[in-house]
Amino acid sequence: MRIGITGHRGLPEDVATRVRAGLRAELARQAPHELVGVSCVADGPDSWFARTVLELGGRVEVVIPADDYRGVLPAWHHAEYDALVAAADAVHRTGLATADDRAFMTASEVMVGLVDRLLAVWDGEPARGFGGTADVVAYAHRVALPVRVLWPEGAVRG
Helix, strand or coil: CEEEEEECCCCCHHHHHHHHHHHHHHHCCCCHHHCEEEECCCCCHHHHHHHHHHHCCCEEEEEECCCCHHHHCCHHHHHHHHHHHHHCCEEEECCCCCCCHHHHHHHHHHHHHHCCEEEEECCCCCCCCCCCHHHHHHHHHHCCCCEEECCCCCCCCC
């Protein structure tokens, strides 16, 4: 089973803890030898998802939105980003130079094209910028990709 991830970054710690647990529970339902997670490995749900896939014995593939992507991620996340990219079975690149909204949406479209279903850590609200979680979910629906929303009851994005 090839599963992709999209989700809100910068979640409050209490929400993040519940999201991590939800991701683990969801992914643990898959047989480890059949589990392939596809992610852009940004800070937050993307990297939590990828790390959990690896911990459960699955494989990870990474989609890199642009050549300068690592540089737009928080410095505190670089070590985890580097580790996840190094652990990936495959790295897919969009071919774009600059990490901007267009690159993020392009990477999400590539990811959606590589998976059998999508997990969305999404509060159901509109995207705060083009290429946000709501846009990725909408794109997945347009191409008839099954989407499972994982959002803790009563949680607020912040």
